[in-house]
Amino acid sequence: MQDNDGVLIRLENVSKSFDGEVILDHIDLEIKHNEFVTLLGPSGCGKTTTLRIIGGFVDADEGHVYFEGKKINDVPPYQRNINTVFQRYALFPHLNVYENIAFGLRLKKMSDEEIRDKVKSMLAMVNLKGFEKRSVTALSGGQQQRVAIARALVNEPRALLLDEPLSALDAKLRKDMQKELKEIQKRTGITFIFVTHDQEEALSMSDKVVVMADGRIQQIGTPVEIYNEPINAFVADFIGESNIVTGIMPRDYVVTFAGHSFQCEDAGFAPNEKVDVVVRPEDIDIVPLDQAMLTGEVTSVTFKGDYYEIIVDIDHFKWMIESTDRVNAGDIIGISIDPYEIQVMKRSEYSDTFGDYSSFSDEMDELSDPAPEEME
Amino acid sequence: MKRRSLLQRFAAAPHIAWSVLFIIIPLLFIIYYTFTDASGGFTLENLSTIASPEYLMIFLRSVMFSILATVICLLIGYPLAYRIASMKPRTQRIAIVLVMLPMWLNFLIRTYCLKILLNDQGIINTFLGNFGIEPLKLLNTSGAVIFAMVYNYLPYMILPIYTVISKMDQNLLTAAADLGCNRFQTLTKVVLPLSFSGIMSGVTMVFVPSISTFYISDAMGGRTFSLIGDTIERQFKEADNYNVGSALSLVLMILIIISMSIMNKYSDDDGGVVV
Numbered sequence: 001m002q003d004n005d006g007v008l009i010r011l012e013n014v015s016k017s018f019d020g021e022v023i024l025d026h027i028d029l030e031i032k033h034n035e036f037v038t039l040l041g042p043s044g045c046g047k048t049t050t051l052r053i054i055g056g057f058v059d060a061d062e063g064h065v066y067f068e069g070k071k072i073n074d075v076p077p078y079q080r081n082i083n084t085v086f087q088r089y090a091l092f093p094h095l096n097v098y099e100n101i102a103f104g105l106r107l108k109k110m111s112d113e114e115i116r117d118k119v120k121s122m123l124a125m126v127n128l129k130g131f132e133k134r135s136v137t138a139l140s141g142g143q144q145q146r147v148a149i150a151r152a153l154v155n156e157p158r159a160l161l162l163d164e165p166l167s168a169l170d171a172k173l174r175k176d177m178q179k180e181l182k183e184i185q186k187r188t189g190i191t192f193i194f195v196t197h198d199q200e201e202a203l204s205m206s207d208k209v210v211v212m213a214d215g216r217i218q219q220i221g222t223p224v225e226i227y228n229e230p231i232n233a234f235v236a237d238f239i240g241e242s243n244i245v246t247g248i249m250p251r252d253y254v255v256t257f258a259g260h261s262f263q264c265e266d267a268g269f270a271p272n273e274k275v276d277v278v279v280r281p282e283d284i285d286i287v288p289l290d291q292a293m294l295t296g297e298v299t300s301v302t303f304k305g306d307y308y309e310i311i312v313d314i315d316h317f318k319w320m321i322e323s324t325d326r327v328n329a330g331d332i333i334g335i336s337i338d339p340y341e342i343q344v345m346k347r348s349e350y351s352d353t354f355g356d357y358s359s360f361s362d363e364m365d366e367l368s369d370p371a372p373e374e375m376e
Numbered sequence: 377m378k379r380r381s382l383l384q385r386f387a388a389a390p391h392i393a394w395s396v397l398f399i400i401i402p403l404l405f406i407i408y409y410t411f412t413d414a415s416g417g418f419t420l421e422n423l424s425t426i427a428s429p430e431y432l433m434i435f436l437r438s439v440m441f442s443i444l445a446t447v448i449c450l451l452i453g454y455p456l457a458y459r460i461a462s463m464k465p466r467t468q469r470i471a472i473v474l475v476m477l478p479m480w481l482n483f484l485i486r487t488y489c490l491k492i493l494l495n496d497q498g499i500i501n502t503f504l505g506n507f508g509i510e511p512l513k514l515l516n517t518s519g520a521v522i523f524a525m526v527y528n529y530l531p532y533m534i535l536p537i538y539t540v541i542s543k544m545d546q547n548l549l550t551a552a553a554d555l556g557c558n559r560f561q562t563l564t565k566v567v568l569p570l571s572f573s574g575i576m577s578g579v580t581m582v583f584v585p586s587i588s589t590f591y592i593s594d595a596m597g598g599r600t601f602s603l604i605g606d607t608i609e610r611q612f613k614e615a616d617n618y619n620v621g622s623a624l625s626l627v628l629m630i631l632i633i634i635s636m637s638i639m640n641k642y643s644d645d646d647g648g649v650v651v
Binding site: 055057076078083084086088090092093094103107108152155 | 550561572
């Protein structure tokens with residue numbers, strides 16, 4: 001049954017357009033057994049469409065979809081050993097909690113005792129013991145979410161697709177559900193394919209993150225790889241806060257930006273190649289002026305609880321620094337960056353599309369956090 | 377308690393006045409006539425008159441005809457409503473207008489047209505005659521009456537069912553497919569139970585006018601048999617017997633109330649859908 005390399009699902013060269021608009025542009029993706037994979041990207045990046053193609057609800061225009069080594073392009077959803085947790089839960093309002101969960105099992109003509117045992121153990125797993133007779137319309141959002149998860153998992157699918165399942169929950173519940181989902185995934189050993197636009201969610205839950213933009217996969221990697229070694233300016237900007245500046249690599253292990261040459265750990269670029277450089281705000285150290293690599297004037301300081309968010313104007317480029325050191329707006333400060341904190345990236349179509357932090361505000365942050373509904 | 381504005385308090389006044397004048401008072405008259413004789417004295421004779429086998433037969437026939445018409449409407453209307461709801465929005469609008477089109481035509485004219493169609497010298501028989509087929513007896517049959525009921529009331533079955541299905545959350549259908557339903561199972565296990573309220577309003581809206589109709593049985597049945605509607609009409613207009621007529625009306629009304637409450641018992645909490 002299993003591929004030699006443990007691949008469960010493989011997308012090969014998959015493309016999809018709606019009304020002439022390209023949604024997916026030649027996607028290649030491998031998903032292994034027992035993996036928690038997250039498709040992460042802004043609205044319209046094609047992540048939901050990718051999920052729907054795997055689920056069988058959308059047909060790819062081009063390319064192949066393999067499941068356990070077999071091509072499944074023409075297999076209808078009800079014959080795929082895959083189940084989905086939908087964004088708005090999509091519970092059946094005419095059935096109670098028990099019957100919602102039993103729905104898939106009844107279609108398989110399972111005996112009543114078998115169904116009862118399975119539903120009971122599912123209810124226990126999602127912490128909804130004693131909810132059998134409740135009407136699903138009378139449940140809270142979090143409870144409905146649990147029923148939706150139980151309804152999908154009770155069928156023991158090889159893969160569970162989750163389409164922004166936590167987007168309708170409030171922040172606290174979301175955090176709890178993230179942990180719970182991760183727990184359930186570990187315990188059941190089922191492959192989870194999770195779609196979200198929330199990078200924090202993606203980083204904290206996944207074994208593997210697939211960052212998507214404009215219908216293409218930008219980067220695939222572990223959360224740590226994605227965060228520490230973004231492949232281009234888009235990934236660097238989308239995942240966490242980052243200062244992205246243009247630089248030059250005069251030779252290996254040296255990069256010049258903001259008028260200063262820095263030691264770095266990157267190599268393999270052409271001599272004097274133009275590059276994008278990422279430095280995370282928390283990786284910048286504030287140092288006395290005589291030890292400074294760069295100096296600049298503080299333009300704003302925001303208290304964030306466990307750190308200060310400091311905007312510094314260095315040569316008319318506004319850098320963001322996260323530090324526990326107290327500084328004041330108007331101060332001239334010095335900064336230093338360690339070689340391993342500098343990530344050098346190849347130039348891409350996304351170079352120069354992300355400016356500095358001069359126009360930074362929470363409102364701008366909201367705008368890059370798109371509405372959950374992606375496409376229909 | 378929230379205070380109600382003047383407008384809220386009196387918004388229902390016109391309707392209440394209307395109801396009292398044209399529904400409650402006539403109803404009281406019917407009850408009065410039912411329990412009195414021609415001279416105005418109290419009697420139960422009117423009720424015992426209509427308890428005769430002759431009238432029971434008429435009631436039974438009326439119920440049978442309207443149940444048949446309702447079932448046929450449901451069998452034709454449901455698949456059509458389901459099909460329309462799955463069309464593109466633009467096509468849907470056109471299809472719904474087509475369904476409603478006959479309703480824009482006067483009811484009497486519609487029925488009269490049917491009469492012409494089914495006549496011994498009508499279009500159908502003339503057409504068949506071209507092939508040397510003897511004229512079929514289409515008009516003045518119970519089939520013609522039921523056909524006319526279906527023809528006249530079918531839109532009232534289609535519209536509420538269509539409304540419910542078209543408003544259904546498409547994700548539920550996707551979820552059904554995801555959990556292993558093929559198209560047919562999705563229909564029987566999700567769409568059908570969720571459109572129950574629409575079916576119930578459709579059934580009510582076909583059954584009630586069918587059981588009380590008088591013109592249809594008159595025109596299409598040719599007085600070869602009576603339904604409850606035209607029996608009542610004749611009591612008032614021809615026999616001039618308001619008392620028996622009222623008694624028949626009262627019994628019919630009770631019959632309708634009973635059947636409606638049975639239907640409501642099985643329909644959703646949120647009740648039927650009004651078009």
